[in-house]
Amino acid sequence: MTSETPGSATPPAAPIPVPTSPAPDVLRCASMELVVTDLARSREFYVDVLGLVVTAEDEQAVYLRSMEEFIHHNLILRKGEVPAVAAFSYRVRSPEDLDRAEAYYQEMGCPTVRNRTGFVRGVGDSVRVQDPLGFPYEFFHEVEHVERLAWRYDLHTPGALVRIDHFNQVTPDVPRAVDYMENLGFRVTEDIQDDGGTVYAAWMRRKSTVHDTAMTGGTGPRMHHVAFATHEKHNILAICDKLGALRRSDCIERGPGRHGVSNAFYLYLRDPDGHRIEIYTQDYYTGDPDNPRVTWDVHDNQRRDWWGNPVVxxxxxxxxxxxxxxxxxxxxxxxxxxxxxxxxxxxxxFSYTRPDDAEQMPEWKQGEYKLGHQL
Amino acid sequence: MTSETPGSATPPAAPIPVPTSPAPDVLRCASMELVVTDLARSREFYVDVLGLVVTAEDEQAVYLRSMEEFIHHNLILRKGEVPAVAAFSYRVRSPEDLDRAEAYYQEMGCPTVRNRTGFVRGVGDSVRVQDPLGFPYEFFHEVEHVERLAWRYDLHTPGALVRIDHFNQVTPDVPRAVDYMENLGFRVTEDIQDDGGTVYAAWMRRKSTVHDTAMTGGTGPRMHHVAFATHEKHNILAICDKLGALRRSDCIERGPGRHGVSNAFYLYLRDPDGHRIEIYTQDYYTGDPDNPRVTWDVHDNQRRDWWGNPVVxxxxxxxxxxxxxxxxxxxxxxxxxxxxxxxxxxxxxFSYTRPDDAEQMPEWKQGEYKLGHQL
Amino acid sequence: MTSETPGSATPPAAPIPVPTSPAPDVLRCASMELVVTDLARSREFYVDVLGLVVTAEDEQAVYLRSMEEFIHHNLILRKGEVPAVAAFSYRVRSPEDLDRAEAYYQEMGCPTVRNRTGFVRGVGDSVRVQDPLGFPYEFFHEVEHVERLAWRYDLHTPGALVRIDHFNQVTPDVPRAVDYMENLGFRVTEDIQDDGGTVYAAWMRRKSTVHDTAMTGGTGPRMHHVAFATHEKHNILAICDKLGALRRSDCIERGPGRHGVSNAFYLYLRDPDGHRIEIYTQDYYTGDPDNPRVTWDVHDNQRRDWWGNPVVxxxxxxxxxxxxxxxxxxxxxxxxxxxxxxxxxxxxxFSYTRPDDAEQMPEWKQGEYKLGHQL
Amino acid sequence: MTSETPGSATPPAAPIPVPTSPAPDVLRCASMELVVTDLARSREFYVDVLGLVVTAEDEQAVYLRSMEEFIHHNLILRKGEVPAVAAFSYRVRSPEDLDRAEAYYQEMGCPTVRNRTGFVRGVGDSVRVQDPLGFPYEFFHEVEHVERLAWRYDLHTPGALVRIDHFNQVTPDVPRAVDYMENLGFRVTEDIQDDGGTVYAAWMRRKSTVHDTAMTGGTGPRMHHVAFATHEKHNILAICDKLGALRRSDCIERGPGRHGVSNAFYLYLRDPDGHRIEIYTQDYYTGDPDNPRVTWDVHDNQRRDWWGNPVVxxxxxxxxxxxxxxxxxxxxxxxxxxxxxxxxxxxxxFSYTRPDDAEQMPEWKQGEYKLGHQL
Structure with a gap:
């Protein structure tokens, strides 16, 4: 289901129109709705293993939040036939921003649905759209407040997840996606390019971190991952240690490591349906309007992992x-x-550690690189 | 100079007028200008001991920044006769916000000065005001960009300071100060009150952290502290360890500890002139407009230190x-x-650990509390 | 019960005879038997709050171990009328060392009792003595092996205690106690003295850490504390955070901080009966026979806390x-x-931060020191 | 030089005789003498990058120690034509143990050389032998004491190496090597075997950690690595971050990760000559004579990396x-x-994460495992 397969032979994407109506004022990525095939199994992964907190649940869905969250949820697990993502949900600044969102996407010709009492529990008036890239975006403002568990250290686990940090989306044409997101008010903080100007990925933010979402080039629309933050790096290591103890280390896909892009410490897990979860900590403040964009060379072997460890x-x-x-x-x-x-x-x-030193990979590293060539 | 002495017998402060002109859009606390009596001695403290980076310096001043900063400086040490604070400097969103700042403060009847080429190196068009509380506030937008050293781990010390986080100001009438700051666009995240409604301190933010500045009740206007952030708690412990190794532990005034207010991990140092510096890490996201305000009871012994350690x-x-x-x-x-x-x-x-248990302090703690009574 | 009161007017202690029979080969401090007045309340503290693991329990006692231990227990909580310590228990290298222990203490004229099936659950042949300093020492070799939970990260808490580290005993005459312990095969690693040669405390080891026990000068024999180790410093901070969350911060007596002596990071807690527990991490290897002894000046304000924070x-x-x-x-x-x-x-x-600088305490520190003078 | 090549067609190794004379009492692995081809380049790696401290140096050699060491050195870099290891050096308990070492190895028929004034600076009377496995072992007791820099936090780097921890040796016949080492007084703490009893590697200790040396099955005698300890895991991550900043991430060969064997957190680096260095922290106490041996199944994918990350x-x-x-x-x-x-x-x-689940590798992991099959 989640492996890369050729997409349908759809014609090249049309340009995305720029609406004349104002974009909604997005605060932050706030929640993702995941369709999972075995609700109990997924609940066990996110609650018992990762320690997310259950705000509410019923036979169809489990609503989860991180330790420092005060809104109703950051993740919904919903029972379904096929693993998928039903919504990338953003919180907007005011109730009026929902009117703006609806008008904005309708002007782009996108399917939109509005539900004044919310599509999910804990959330009020909401707009769902299928955006020009094909993704199911949701916008909401009204939300039930719940206890912020920041001070409840009696409930914190060694790998406590304290915040939802960002989404990551796969889309074929990254510059096209970036244009659309910039119109929506997002700002690029970092990207990966090559000398010829091909853009492989871009990171974009509303809140003052490196991103609320990133666009990763590939067959799409697909969801690459959703990320939760910990306070410190040892919290991420503790998650790995616990997975080892549970004999579930095979859900570790990549990392832990230090990203070049974002400078954050990371870990990628795969949930029981194969959905990818990142655990992430310590990127940097990006809230100034002239925050410098960092562009990485796609051949820089430290862009994805600052330590040069290979990406699986x-x-x-x-x-x-x-x-x-x-x-x-x-x-x-x-x-x-x-x-x-x-x-x-x-x-x-090819990849290099030092730009001017591409041919001088140490002998004992060449086996690894030849491996790469066989992929 | 810095000890508490009776203020002059000025009449009660007049109400602060609410300007009709729009407030400038403040991004964040960005820099403080400290007057120090021995520039070499202060440079040694901030650079050699604390590891701040010198962006520029001359015989009169040293311009310092933290490891993740891209603007010219976060701290200026300026040589002077008497230790003092010359400016609390905020960055605003656009050049136009300087016009707004000037008009806004002039409408309040405050002294203002504008310098189109900046009052200090590295910064352009700036407005300085003496605000209604008596503090020297500065606003600027144009600034020289310098290298963000976030990825330069070869330059990081064990106690690396990565960001300026906030100011803290002493003022006699906290609610009056809060009203003024709210008009300026700041939002209260936490405060300390008693049952009778007396407000002892309040924390206010523009960026999405617990504060850009706090108002602490006391003889004022005075500067309580300026705070820099580290990535992790061990970085703060490393600063203490280094001060011990240098036989300078007597510059540790309070902590390290965990704040109740802000939930951050903290340490307070005193610089060679007695200026107070906080080292701070891991408060929480506050960027939503309905971010819940946390009000602490002044008698809660965990409000200032979550572990109940006494405040000196x-x-x-x-x-x-x-x-x-x-x-x-x-x-x-x-x-x-x-x-x-x-x-x-x-x-x-009196202080309590458990609200309903005020009289049941353990026997071995009572000596400590009697001490308190003798202060 | 645990506060300092004048001891009985016993005559000066007689010299401790040096036995001619060989001392037992002590491996390490292994367990302490604490008498507690409310078994359920103490169990809650050590198990639910501190996370020690229950190996066995019955109506009279709870047997606890740390996460990396493979012997039956490191701490026994035994129900009794009055809070006290029933045994400081050391493991010896071989069964024959019990014969040696018995002969050794009998030659010194000490009361001894031998129990071939152990005084407590999980332990076999054991000798208990009242040693020349008045302390109840126990020696054993045979012990039930239990699962070492080192890899069971699914059971680790944020403040996981991984090892028993040491005892600390209060005794009036430290040099007399040191002589006795050296004859028993212990080696001094650090001590606190003054210029006149008065010894205030000494740390002594069998295993290759700074100590298995320490002798602290004062009215004795009394038990000062028993210490458990964590892996890292953040684990100790997590214990403090949890105590805050549970509104039990008043059980924090001192710290957290960095010791001068031992260079370890520490925290002192008081259990529900007032017994003192240290949480401790990261001292250094001392296993070489010529390991350098570190002698601290009693007036060095960094000896007990490397950061100069006051001892309550x-x-x-x-x-x-x-x-x-x-x-x-x-x-x-x-x-x-x-x-x-x-x-x-x-x-x-008096105390100094810099030996040659005793009179130059900063002005803002003098209040704190005057306080000290009033004690 | 360091890549695996077929060994010479020597006949099967003869059994190693068991000496009747007593073995020397080994305290710990203490130092390694490395031959390096470019002394300045290697000094830069170990001193400027890794932060080891130079005790002494001359045109031929650099003597380095870790932050908590009090003996003269833990690592010697000696200039030579070909990268190699000249000595695995162990400290023994007493001067008399050198006589024992000499007699012990001579009885085994091994080449031995004694130098009453030491083979290297800072060390006195020493014995060097070529042991029955072919390795150059050195024994010494007399050594120059130098300042233990444990408290010198002003000199600590973010990745401070505090102790030499262990050696690791490659030898064709692990059981044969283990027998020899057990006779020498070492004790096995962990090993890797398969169902048929083939032993792939074994860890052996004198000091109370998991090992002073390990025997790894392979073409030998060769030196696999020498390991230094840090205090905490973040110190190891800081080394990686610094290598990234220096654009030298290609010297990271494997890790960081958590070992199954030893439960330690690890990182493997390759020095400028290809010598492998491990950075290691947080194994467990092994000092009891009945310390339980842990035997790992060679097919357990968590034995080498608890998180299941592949070994390069x-x-x-x-x-x-x-x-x-x-x-x-x-x-x-x-x-x-x-x-x-x-x-x-x-x-x-084949490798498994769960013993009874070998065939159920998740789909997205199979590519990685197929890769393995191509090696």
Missing amino acids: PSWYTDASTVLDLDGAPVPTRERTDDSEMEVTIGADG | PSWYTDASTVLDLDGAPVPTRERTDDSEMEVTIGADG | PSWYTDASTVLDLDGAPVPTRERTDDSEMEVTIGADG | PSWYTDASTVLDLDGAPVPTRERTDDSEMEVTIGADG
């Missing part, structure tokens, strides 16, 4: 199906620009 | 002189509301 | 009663040598 | 040449027992 192929190829507003899987389109995996570890790809 | 008297009584726009010390006025120190550890004061 | 008086004055082999409280004798508290913070005492 | 092939195949007492490279012999790499990731190999 599945991290590049796998992602989750997203649903349209009727709950049907959204057909995907292939990327036509170069693939980051191919240009870095593929047959003609 | 100097922390309550000492603060730095502030200068007016001519560089003269601003006369202070005494607080007439109750004193937090007196109501908590003074002769008639 | 209760830490100097309070300690737990110890029991003789019949379970009766052992009468105490007063210290006649100078008191560390008096010579450092008493009316004629 | 170079880690299995590369190791450093060792020198005989004349400074000539010691010829190697191939392992005839099964290879750990082949049985786990080779064509017929």
Whole structure:
């Protein structure tokens, strides 16, 4: 389900119109609604293993939040036939921003649905849209406040997740996606390019962190991951240690490590349905309007992992199906620009540690790189 | 200079007018200008001991920044006769916000000065005002960008300071100060009150942390402290360890500890002139407009230190002189509301660990509390 | 019960004879048997709050171990009328060492009792003695092995205690105690003295850490504390945070901080009966026979806390009663040598941060030191 | 030089005789003498990058120690033509143990050399032997004491190395090596075996940690790595971050990660000559004579990395040449027992996360495992 397969032969995407009506004022990425095939199994993973807190639950869904959250939830697990993402949910500044969101997306010709009492528990008036990239975006303002457990250290686990941090989306044409998101008020903080100007990925923020969402080039629309933050790096290591103790280390896909992009410490897990979860800590303040954009060379071997540790192929190829507003899987389109995996570890790809030193990989590292060539 | 002395017998402060012109859009606390009496000695403290980075310096001043900063400086050490604070400097969103700041303060009847090329190196068009509380506030937008050293781990020390986090100001009438700051666009995140509604301190933010500045009740205007953030708690412990190794542990005034208010981990140092510096890490996201305000009971012994460790008297009584726009010390006025120190550890004061358990302090703790009564 | 009171007017202690028979080969401090007045309340403290693991329990006692222990227990909570210590228990290298222990203490004229099936659950052949200083020492070798939970990260709490580290005993005449312990095969790693040669405390080891036990000068015999180790410093901070969350911060007596002596990071708690528990991490390897002894000047203000934070008086004055082999409280004798508290913070005492700089305490610190003078 | 090549066709090793004379009493692994081809380049790596402290140096050699060491050095870099190891150096308990060492190895028929004034600076009377496995072992007791920098936090770097922890040696026949080491007084703490009883590696200790040295099955004698300890895990991460900042991430060979064996947190680096260095922290106390041995199944994918991250092939195949007492490279012999790499990731190999679940590797992990099959 989540492995990379050729997308349907849809024609090249049309340009995304720029609405004349004002964009909604997005505060932050706030929640994701995941469709999972075995609710009990997923609950066990997110609650018993990762320590997210259950705000509410019923036979169809579990509503989870992180330790420092005061809104009703940051993650919904909803029972369904096929693993997928039903909503990338953003909180907006005011109730009026919902009117703006509705008008904004309607002007772009996108399907929109408004539900004055919310699509999910704990949330009020909401707008869901299928955005120009095909993703199911949700906007809401009204939300039930719940106890912020920041001071409840009696409930914190060694790997306590304290905040939802960001989404990451797979889309074939990154510059097209960036244009759309910039119009929506997002600002690019970092990206990965090559000398020819091909953009492989871009990170964009509303709140003052490196991102609320990122666009990763590939067959899409698909969901690459959703990320939760810990306070410190040892919290992330503790999650790994616990997975080892539970004999579930095989859900560790990549890391832990230090990102080049974002400078954050990271870990990628795969949940029981294969949905990818990042655990993330310590990026930097980006709230000034002239915050310097950092552009990384796609051949820089430290861009994805500052320590140069290899990215596993599945991290590049796998992602989750997203649903349209009727709950049907959204057909995907292939990327036509170069693939980051191919240009870095593929047959003609290359990576360097030092820009002027590409051919001088130490002998004992060459085996690893030849491996890369066989992918 | 910095110890608490009776303020001049100025009449009660007049109400602060609410301007009709729009307030400037403040991004964040950005820098403080400290007057120090021995520039070399202070440079040694901030650079060699604390590891701040020198962006520029000359015979009169040293310009310092934290590891993740991209603007020219977060702290200026300026040589002078008397230790004091010359400016609390905020960055605003746009050049136009300087016009707004000028008009806004002029409408309040405050002294203002504008310097189109900046009052200090590295900064352009700036407005300095003596605000209604008597503090020297500065606003700027244009600033020289410098290298963000976030990725330069070769330069990081064990106690690396990565960000300026907030100011803390002493003022006699906290609600009056809060009203003024709310008009300026700040939002209260936490405060300390008693049952009768007396407000002892309040924390206010523009950026999405617990505060850009706090108002602490006491003889003022004075500067209580300026705070820098580290990534993790062990970084703060490393600063203590280093001060011990340098046989300078006597510059540790209070902590390290966990705040109740803000939930951050903290340490207070005194610099060679007695200016107070906080090292701070891990408060929480506050960027939503309905972020819940946390009000602490002044008698809650965990409000200032979550672990119940006592606050040393100097922390309550000492603060730095502030200068007016001519560089003269601003006369202070005494607080007439109750004193937090007196109501908590003074002769008639009390603190509790559990609200309903005030009289049941363990026997071995009573000596400590009797001590408090003698202050 | 645990506060310092004048000891009985016993005559000066007689010299401790040096046995001609060989001393037992002590491996390490292994367990302490604490008498507690409310077994459920103490169990809640050690298990639910501190996270020690229950190996076994019945109506009279709870047997607890740390996460990396493979022997049956490191702490016994036994129900009794009066809070006290029933045994400081050391593990010896071989079964034959019990014969040696018995002969060794009998030659010194000490009361001894041998129990071939153990005095407590989980332990076999054991010798209990009332040693020449009045302490109830136990020696054993045979012990039930239990699961070492080192890899069971699913069971680790944020403040996981991984090892018993050491005991600390209060005794009036430290050099006399040191002589006795050296004959028993212990080696001094650090001590606190003054210029006149008065010894205030000494740390002694069998295993390769700074100590298995320490002798602290004061009215004794009494038990000062028993210490458990964590892996990292943040684990100790997490214990403080949790105590705050549980509104039990008043059980924090001193710290957290960095010791001068031992260089370890520490925290002192008081259990529901007032027994003192240290949480401790990161001292250094001492296993070489010529490991350099570190002698600290009693007036060095960084000896007890490397950061110069004050030691609370209760830490100097309070300690737990110890029991003789019949379970009766052992009468105490007063210290006649100078008191560390008096010579450092008493009316004629003093402490310095820099040896040659005793009179130059910063102005804002003097209040704190005057306080000290009033103790 | 360091890559695995077929050893010379030497006949099967003869049994190692058991001496009747007593073995020397080894305290701990204490130092390694490395031959490096560019002294300045290696000094830069160990001093400027890793922060080891220079005790002494001359044109031929640099003597380095860790922050908590009080003996003269833990590592010698000696200039030479070919990268190699000249000595694995152990400290013994007493001067008399050198006589014992000499007699012990002579009785085994090993080449021995004694130098009453030491083979290297800072060390006195010493014995060097070529042991029955072909390794150059050194024993010494007399040593110059230097300042223990444990309290010198002003000199600590974010990745401070505080102790030498262990050696790791490659030898074809692990059980044969273990027998020899057990006779020498070492005790096995952990090992890796398969169902058929083949032993792939064994860890052995004198001091109370998991090991002073380990024997790893492979073409030998060769030196696999020498390990230094940090206090905490973040110190190891800081080394990685710094290597990234210096654009030297390609010297990270494996990790960071959590070992299954030893439960320690680890990182493997390759120095400028390809010598492998481990950075290691937080194994457990092993000092009791009945310390439980932990045997890991070679197919357990968490034995080498508790989080299941793959071991890079170079880690299995590369190791450093060792020198005989004349400074000539010691010829190697191939392992005839099964290879750990082949049985786990080779064509017929397999690894499992859960013993009863070998065939249920998640789909997104299979690519990685197929890769393994191609090695």
